[in-house]
Amino acid sequence: MIAEVGAGALAVALALAVYGSAAAAVGGRTGRAALVESAQHAALGVFAIVTSCLLLLAWAFLSFDFSVRYVANNTNLGTPFYYRLTAVWGALEGSIVLWAWMLSLYTLIVVVRHRTSARDLYPWVLAVMLGVLAFFLLVMTVPAPVFQRLTPVPADGRGLNPLLEDSGMITHPVALYLGFTGFTVPFAFAIAALVTGRVGDAWITTTRRWTITAWYFLSLGLLIGGWWSYHVLGWGGYWAWDPVENAAFMPWLTGTAFLHSVMIQERRRMLRLWNLALVIMTFSLTLFGTFLTRSGVIASVHAFTQGSIGVFFLSFLGLVLVVALVLLAWRWEALGAQGELDSVVSRESAFLLNNVLLLAATFTVFFGTVFPLLSEAMRGVKVSVGAPFFNQVNVPLFLGLLFLMGIGPLIAWRRASLDNLKRNFLWPIAVGIAAAAVFRLVGVRSMIAVLSLTLTVFVASTITVDLVRATRARLRTGERLPGALGGLLLRHNRRYGGFAVHLGILVVAIGVTGSQAWSVQTETTLRRGESTALAGYRVRFDGLAASEESNHVKVTGTFTVANGHGAPAVLQPAKKFYPQEQSPIAYVDYRLGLREDVYLVLGDFARDGSQATIRLQVNRLVSWIWIGGIILTLGTLLALAPERQRAGAAVA
């Protein structure tokens, strides 16, 4: 039953979305409010239906309804309750349902928030949102139907991919998709601005919060993905320049560029065309990423022809780009530059350079990701470029971005005077040089590590200088310190939220630098009672034991880890044997620390438990990456807080 009801409901939702999109567009063109209103009702209807479908699917999972093919393929009677819920979006079809649901939720929020506030743009925004939603509903109906009946109904399902049995599976896809779908809103506003010819700054100011929110969720999704990779996949790293990761990283890069370039437009009326192009590019890259990861094209260009979902995504991407380009060409006249760059030494130019570097990084990642496809299509040889390529090209770009992170927020608009430069950068540069000397003295050998850490110190100093100066100014008016600092953060929450996000990125940068430069590992085979040593740690193998879990058998090794001081810790890495899998799945154990993580993977073992092969890693500063993520979250919340600025107050 569920399969038929679900499929039918989705077809209705598709019809509603198509109608709503058309009605909103015609309403926008003719100014007939009744049509726009009916489009609103359609949006509400789509949201209600997609929500019900998501709940229906969840219910099918919870009640083990194997008559639904998707349920039978992704769960079995042994799958625990919690993972039956996350299995809803554990595979392609379900992930599209989640995607569409979020998009319909965003559409509804747009209706509630902007119905009256952005009256001219609003009908077209609604038309674009519902149009994109219609596309995803079409995907759910034709190439990736989630509600499909399976006959005969099997007694048990195939089970969930064991790698997805992890708590990160509830947060990672949700955050990532909230980010991906979130960029649809600024994109819809950009298209609306182009259609109506109101290409001024209204669409930018209206979507500021949307952009920050989407960017934040995308960042969070990337970080949680890194955490999942680190503690589930067991290869000891958090980022591999894998196509799936790159697919999410590219829109993050262009989204970051957009976040910065809109500030120039708000302030200096420059870059109208550029900002429209950036948001169109970001949205297109979210589609391209989905195409890349879902069509099988990465494995080989030939795999692409097998599934039709790739064709759907590629066609839609083509449609989006063509429509956007036509609109841009149509409004070319109105998009001419208004402000001009006064001096190379100015905030505008720092932001511009930031954009150039971010786009260069985007291009690099894009090129490296599609390189195997290009070489296969053009020369017939499959050549790939791995992590060394991405690191080699991107590291200089990222170091440049770190440097600009120190310059951009403090340098003066228009033309920075020598006095302005001295006032803002004398101390940070001095501190940075001192830090570089210290890093060399304590024996940091890697040039990249020295540079990266020095830049981090430099940027942190610029933020400190700014904060200290502004707090002092408030103290002079007689305020006490906590009040002065609090008032400052709340009144200029956008500025200091941005600083806090920068601080979070710096902390992530420290983690990445440290883990790349100083992590060590060893692989060895131990007999029971034997020990091995690495970086001051002694690891003793105490034995192996097997246990039966609800849907797998777990072979757990027990190891005692001592480092000379403090009580020894017990680590229990394991291998999990799932009946539906041909091979075991590694289960990593670790002790996280601010300075370093001890990370232990159980490799091979003797069947009588007498010996085990392990990989022991001491990973430096990795925790800083996750801490950076928390700081970034707090900074985003501060930046999103309602502006407290009094009318007419001087802007710093």
Next chain:
Amino acid sequence: MIAAALVYMIYAGVTQSAVYFVTPSELGSAPVAGKAYRLGGMVERGSLRWEPSTLSLTFALSDGKASVAVRHKGAPPDLFGEGRGAVVEGSWTPEGYFRATHIMAKHSEEYKAPHDTNQASIKELMRTLSGGSR
């Protein structure tokens, strides 16, 4: 200027880190020592030797026509085994074997129905481990 620098960096990056995908027969016909390859094939039955004490893993990768001897230092990864697909990254040595630095076992997206033999071997594992560790 920035564009030119980027193009140069990408060009240099590609030439330095390009890895060629080859099959055992392609590699066998024209091996170039020192060049980075990604070799994909099937682990030949009866060819797998794993020596835990020295961490030495040797096996032959085959595509049905030719077969290449591969050596690796480290435990066999999950999903790796005889009669299954694997992709190894590394280089050809003048001594006449392929030295693998990375083994990427192929993960099949399709999930198999539980096999009776698979079940039996897991049961056996439960038994030997419980007897062995207590």
